[in-house]
Amino acid sequence: ILNVEQSPQSLHVQEGDSTNFTCSFPSSNFYALHWYRWETAKSPEALFVMTLNGDEKKKGRISATLNTKEGYSYLYIKGSQPEDSATYLCASHNAGNNRKLIWGLGTSLAVNP
Amino acid sequence: EAGVAQSPRYKIIEKRQSVAFWCNPISGHATLYWYQQILGQGPKLLIQFQNNGVVDDSQLPKDRFSAERLKGVDSTLKIQPAKLEDSAVYLCASSLESAGELFFGEGSRLTVL
Numbered sequence: 001i002l003n004v005e006q007s008p009q010s011l012h013v014q015e016g017d018s019t020n021f022t023c024s025f026p027s028s029n030f031y032a033l034h035w036y037r038w039e040t041a042k043s044p045e046a047l048f049v050m051t052l053n054g055d056e057k058k059k060g061r062i063s064a065t066l067n068t069k070e071g072y073s074y075l076y077i078k079g080s081q082p083e084d085s086a087t088y089l090c091a092s093h094n095a096g097n098n099r100k101l102i103w104g105l106g107t108s109l110a111v112n113p
Numbered sequence: 114e115a116g117v118a119q120s121p122r123y124k125i126i127e128k129r130q131s132v133a134f135w136c137n138p139i140s141g142h143a144t145l146y147w148y149q150q151i152l153g154q155g156p157k158l159l160i161q162f163q164n165n166g167v168v169d170d171s172q173l174p175k176d177r178f179s180a181e182r183l184k185g186v187d188s189t190l191k192i193q194p195a196k197l198e199d200s201a202v203y204l205c206a207s208s209l210e211s212a213g214e215l216f217f218g219e220g221s222r223l224t225v226l
Contacts, residue, residue, distance in 0.1 A: 004155075032212055043117075043204070043217040044156075089155065093212050100169055101215075103155035 004092050006104035013080050014112050020076045021107040023090035027071035032093040034101070035064055035075055039086040047075075047088075080111045115139065119205050119218035127226050131193040134221045138186070138207030146215065147180055147190050148204040156204060162188065163211060195225045 005024045013019050025033060035047040048057045053068040061078045077084055087106040094100060118137040126132050138145050143164050148156040159178065161169040165185035173180070177196070182188040192199055202222050206215040 034214070036215075043219045044206075044215075046214045046216070049214050100161075101158065103157075105153075105155045 004090060004102045004104040006088075006090055006107050008107060009105070010108040010110070012110045012112065015080060015082060017080050017111075018076065018078045019080055019109070020074050021088055021109075023073045023075070023092075023104055025071050025073070025090070025092035025102070025104075026094065027068060029094045030068050030071070030092065031095045033066055033068075033073050034091045034093070035073070036089045036091070037086045038089060038106070044089065077109075080109075082111045082113050085109055085111045117205055117207055117216050117218035119203075119221050121221055122219060123222050123224075125224045125226065126195055128197055129194040131191065132195055132223060133192075134190045134203050134205075134223075136188045136190070136205030136218060138188070138205070139216055142207035142209055142216070143185070144208045144211045144213075145182055145188050146204075146206045146208075147188070148206065150202045150204055150220070151200075159190070159203075161211075168211070192223075195223075197225050199223060200225045 007022050032051045034049050036044040037047055038044040048064045050066040055066045057064050063076045066073045087108045089106045091101045091103045120135050124132055145162040147159040149159050150156045159173045160180045162182040165182045180190045202220040204220045206217045208215050
């Protein structure tokens with residue numbers, strides 16, 4: 001694939017549910033995979049920057065895994081809270097002179113109290 | 114540490130008018146990005162600076178958009194003349210290096226009537 005694809009496009013869950021999203025990216029010339037959270041009326045905030053195949057990173061209730069050989073990353077949220085409601089964006093850096101970021105369209109998460 | 118500063122936060126203009134956005138990145142960050150984010154789409158890179166040099170402006174509509182980063186610090190993005198389809202959030206981001214984590218400003222929301 002040449003683009004970064006995210007699924008699902010949107011998701012509605014109940015408070016306390018655990019959820020996960022997928023990011024698919026070009027596996028050739030891979031350099032780094034970024035996850036960002038973008039809350040309404042705020043600026044996007046970095047969650048993780050991952051580079052190593054098989055890497056797993058965790059920040060509180062949020063974790064992410066990376067498979068660079070097959071070109072996918074999963075983002076997991078354990079015990080979703082209303083404050084987790086946001087758009088989750090992933091972006092892939094390809095190797096090259098300027099390592100251009102390719103962005104997905106995001107997964108919009110709504111957590112109902 | 115001060116974050117990325119952008120102004121103005123909101124701007125409403127009529128088509129064919131001009132507008133300018135300003136960005137002050139995090140001190141010491143060599144790489145500066147301007148993104149256009151239209152509702153429902155992922156961020157689109159308009160231009161990427163490394164210090165005061167342009168490394169990628171392939172998606173900048175150069176007939177109406179211009180950007181500069183004098184002295185490798187602050188940057189301005191100008192649109193002249195604006196079209197209806199330029200209505201979007203213009204995000205400025207900076208990073209320590211070209212492949213590193215991006216730090217975003219709060220964005221400048223442009224409405225073209």
